[in-house]
Amino acid sequence: MTNASVRLLQGTLEMIVLQALSTMGPMHSYGLAARLEQIAGEPFPLNQGTLYPALVRLEHRGYIKGAWRKTETGRDAKFYGITRSGRRALQGETARWRRFTEFIDKLVVRSSS
DSSP states (O other): OOTTSOOOOTTOHHHHHHHHHHHHOSEEHHHHHHHHHHHHTSOOOOOHHHHHHHHHHHHHTTSEEEEEEEOTTSOEEEEEEEOHHHHHHHHHHHHHHHHHHHHHHHHHHHHHO
16 A cells, blocks of 8 residues: 555444445445545555455445445446434444544644644
């Protein structure tokens, strides 16, 4: 992994997926991975071996729901959309993430002073 590439912190992938589905609407896993890499604007460590288990966990928890549809190219793919409970979970995770980043910001500012 190069210095310029993005590294995911443990536990953040599910929040990223929920946020993406919340803002972009239902997507299939390949389209989701491609869109996240495009948004990041740099190498993003997301492949099917990483993304698929996260989608399965989120679906199992009821945070997303999958349905088979045709892609733009006519292939069958499972499209995932966020559920109401997924939106609630996203709100909670976002609040925790903001508290965490505020804490880190305080540490960084204090250590650089």
